[in-house]
Amino acid sequence: MTNQPQAKYRKDYTAPEFTITDIDLTFDLYDEETKVTAVSKVLKQGNSTTLTLEGEHMALAGLQINGEDWSDYEVTSTQLHIHQLPNEFELTVVTDINPSANTALEGLYKSGGAFCTQCEAEGFRRITYFLDRPDVLAKYTTTVIADKAANPFLLSNGNRIDEGELENGRHWVKWSDPHPKPSYLFALVAGQFDVLRDKFVTKSGRNVELEIYVDQGNLDRAPHAMTSLINAMKWDEERFGLEYDLDIYMIVAVDFFNMGAMENKGLNIFNSKYVLANDQTATDTDYLGIEAVIGHEYFHNWTGNRITCRDWFQLSLKEGLTVFRDQEFSSDLGSRAVNRINNVRIIRGPQFAEDASPMSHPIRPDKVIEMNNFYTLTVYEKGSEVIRMIHTLLGEEGFQKGMKLYVERHDGTAATCDDFVAAMEDASGVDLTQFRLWYSQSGTPVVTANTAYDAAAKTFTLTLSQKTEPTLDQPNKQVLHIPMNVELYSPDGEVIPMIIEGKAVGNVLDFTQDTQQFVFENVEQEPILSLLREFSAPVKLGYHSKDEDLVFLMNQAQNEFARWDAGQTLLAKYLRQNIAACQANDEMALPQSVLDAFKGILLSESLEPAFIAEMLTLPSQNEVAGWFKPVDVDAIAKALGFIKRTIAAELVDELTAMYHSLKQDKYSIEHAAIGQRALRNVCLSYLAVTDEGESLVSAQYESANNMTDTMAAMSAANQAQLGCRESLMKDFSDKWSHDGLVMDKWFMLQGTNPADNALDVIKQTMSHPTFSLKNPNRTRSLIGAFFAQNPVNFHAIDGSGYQFASEILVTLNESNPQVASRLIDPLLKYRQYDDTRQNLIRVELEKLAGLDNLAKDLYEKINKALEA
Numbered sequence: 001m002t003n004q005p006q007a008k009y010r011k012d013y014t015a016p017e018f019t020i021t022d023i024d025l026t027f028d029l030y031d032e033e034t035k036v037t038a039v040s041k042v043l044k045q046g047n048s049t050t051l052t053l054e055g056e057h058m059a060l061a062g063l064q065i066n067g068e069d070w071s072d073y074e075v076t077s078t079q080l081h082i083h084q085l086p087n088e089f090e091l092t093v094v095t096d097i098n099p100s101a102n103t104a105l106e107g108l109y110k111s112g113g114a115f116c117t118q119c120e121a122e123g124f125r126r127i128t129y130f131l132d133r134p135d136v137l138a139k140y141t142t143t144v145i146a147d148k149a150a151n152p153f154l155l156s157n158g159n160r161i162d163e164g165e166l167e168n169g170r171h172w173v174k175w176s177d178p179h180p181k182p183s184y185l186f187a188l189v190a191g192q193f194d195v196l197r198d199k200f201v202t203k204s205g206r207n208v209e210l211e212i213y214v215d216q217g218n219l220d221r222a223p224h225a226m227t228s229l230i231n232a233m234k235w236d237e238e239r240f241g242l243e244y245d246l247d248i249y250m251i252v253a254v255d256f257f258n259m260g261a262m263e264n265k266g267l268n269i270f271n272s273k274y275v276l277a278n279d280q281t282a283t284d285t286d287y288l289g290i291e292a293v294i295g296h297e298y299f300h301n302w303t304g305n306r307i308t309c310r311d312w313f314q315l316s317l318k319e320g321l322t323v324f325r326d327q328e329f330s331s332d333l334g335s336r337a338v339n340r341i342n343n344v345r346i347i348r349g350p351q352f353a354e355d356a357s358p359m360s361h362p363i364r365p366d367k368v369i370e371m372n373n374f375y376t377l378t379v380y381e382k383g384s385e386v387i388r389m390i391h392t393l394l395g396e397e398g399f400q401k402g403m404k405l406y407v408e409r410h411d412g413t414a415a416t417c418d419d420f421v422a423a424m425e426d427a428s429g430v431d432l433t434q435f436r437l438w439y440s441q442s443g444t445p446v447v448t449a450n451t452a453y454d455a456a457a458k459t460f461t462l463t464l465s466q467k468t469e470p471t472l473d474q475p476n477k478q479v480l481h482i483p484m485n486v487e488l489y490s491p492d493g494e495v496i497p498m499i500i501e502g503k504a505v506g507n508v509l510d511f512t513q514d515t516q517q518f519v520f521e522n523v524e525q526e527p528i529l530s531l532l533r534e535f536s537a538p539v540k541l542g543y544h545s546k547d548e549d550l551v552f553l554m555n556q557a558q559n560e561f562a563r564w565d566a567g568q569t570l571l572a573k574y575l576r577q578n579i580a581a582c583q584a585n586d587e588m589a590l591p592q593s594v595l596d597a598f599k600g601i602l603l604s605e606s607l608e609p610a611f612i613a614e615m616l617t618l619p620s621q622n623e624v625a626g627w628f629k630p631v632d633v634d635a636i637a638k639a640l641g642f643i644k645r646t647i648a649a650e651l652v653d654e655l656t657a658m659y660h661s662l663k664q665d666k667y668s669i670e671h672a673a674i675g676q677r678a679l680r681n682v683c684l685s686y687l688a689v690t691d692e693g694e695s696l697v698s699a700q701y702e703s704a705n706n707m708t709d710t711m712a713a714m715s716a717a718n719q720a721q722l723g724c725r726e727s728l729m730k731d732f733s734d735k736w737s738h739d740g741l742v743m744d745k746w747f748m749l750q751g752t753n754p755a756d757n758a759l760d761v762i763k764q765t766m767s768h769p770t771f772s773l774k775n776p777n778r779t780r781s782l783i784g785a786f787f788a789q790n791p792v793n794f795h796a797i798d799g800s801g802y803q804f805a806s807e808i809l810v811t812l813n814e815s816n817p818q819v820a821s822r823l824i825d826p827l828l829k830y831r832q833y834d835d836t837r838q839n840l841i842r843v844e845l846e847k848l849a850g851l852d853n854l855a856k857d858l859y860e861k862i863n864k865a866l867e868a
């Protein structure tokens, strides 16, 4: 690196010296040379007479102040400094940009045949020189000019106010967005699409046109996105009282997109993965993912757009809150327990891993080099858990009061996380002083619990202690306010009322000290404790339950999440034992009582199939890896395989009967039908490792009438390495090679292939006609899956996985640093592995660190990892 990238610190925030209140943009679109004219109204707010604008990867082609050419300026590779300015003026900036050459997919670029933009976080500065920071809110008018035949649709934010024809087959459309917004919410799309249209009437009677733009020929894959959008609009009115505020809401699906989707005001741009679905191309998981992401982007209209972030350190203000809202949306529409389980799996797996990595940071980071590196599981998913804890402490009513006050106070402004907490506090009267530490402290707290029953006094004492280990970014940790949701059961399954110091208390205990005792009174018999119900705080729990208490909770706990969690705890205990056995070359074993407990769950007549499916799903290889240092990927894989085969062998008759009984004739995406397929396919994944595996899996592949069942058969064949794997894979690729999105499923199976020769096959697969390193979805499916979800092969002791990773990262560092930066994460965690692997990975990281064109994205991560 020639220039060392500079870090920015949260503590250094200052208001901007100038602001821009209005901007009029004109885009003269050409693939290789697009001219952008930006006319802004600028006001001085501070003392300086020099305006510094951000801008990169473009050429300055004109600069005027109040219509006069201006020569008192300097331009660097990232900024434009304009000197000797008056207090108030009109600024005209003309820039030339090259959308076709933009492989980073930030700013204005071509996705297939269409022009589109991605400006969050700092992409607008690749379009024009601007105050590209979220606390500068301007009204936008945008004129888009392009060739009409190639780009019949010209879209931007707000309302379409004018249009016209030009010579040479070109035309133009003018848009105006009445809501002041930061530059990261700007969007432009031009291209040829098919459009699905619908309407929505808001609760106060506003008529809203809904439009979903998809590639031509894909209209039959858009209806689920439309239904999801309408459901989201309705839900936000009912649960949060929040209504849409423009006359049009557009969603455009594009194939080249670095992330999931983007909430640009009135013009969401989506990765096509989160829009397109029909029963032949999408799995149930895809359908639910679309519902969640459509909801998420819609909910941003209030939590993000109407109230935005003062600076990027506050990202969780909009993201944590909006993830919380989309999780609630999915839970209200579908199964709350299944949603909670899957969200908790993400926290306990990849989010805890991030906390333990060199990238560990609080949900509100203090130091950032490349903002794109902070769109993380911590900011999003842990951020949502922090909002959920506030919800737990305040209750739904208190929380909604807080939301109302937050909107009243901050609508139309750029706010901070502190503003949000203050509104919650003021509206509810709940003191959140100590709670605020969740925003500033990184790492995963460990809560240890001990219990004692005093039969004579009839008291049950719960002693809790908390400790957060130091992280790379923060050596000293403080004591947090942890809401602990608990319940006590008598051995006959009755809930015991909780009484402390003579008073009835609710389920949520305020755990606010280093070590704290809770003495429950009038407890007639030694109770069974259900701890951290609903995962009421994102902590690791150390509590030694007896097997029989866990089995009791699996069967008797009042709440489904607690039942699932007890099952997971039981599995975790025997996974650990078997991993140790495997390492000691001892025999692996699973007690009959554990097998019986899971048999009972499978045969339960009162539980929903979707929930039984979750109960029977083993923790992922990565989640288990998070329990160990050093991680032994081979022993973990063997122990997981052993548990799977043992359960399958023991329950083969019940699994087979269940599998056949759940066959459906017609496909429907009703939640009940999704749940039945989920359970049937979990049964298949177990049966795949029995003698019947080969025939059941082939038969399901042949007879499947939907992608969920097709993929379940292929995954089972892949994971169990069945003989039919190759023929199924070939059949699928013959059928779907024309469709990148569908082929992503196939690429993912190649990426996660447990076979010894997986890496060779992956290298060959890179020349598959549907594969391209230029497309982020293809890259993540094949390469990302190999790095992150194929631990045994990626961490092969010969270092071949690491060498391959570094070759790929060298390429992506140039073409698309954002994608490179997401892919590198597994390498950053090298200190979790044995010395041999640590050294092998460090060699590759050092190679990358030495690149002379190393992007800021990789620079920041590699540097932290190496200095750790």
Ligand code: 7MK
Binding pocket: 120, 259, 260, 261, 262, 263, 296, 297, 300, 319, 375, 380
């Ligand atoms: C989700 C930002 C966007 C990572 C996860 C999303 C992004 C990155 C969608 C892009 C989003 N604002 O809505 O949060």
Ligand code: ZN
Binding pocket: 296, 300, 318, 319, 322
């Ligand atoms: Zn978001």
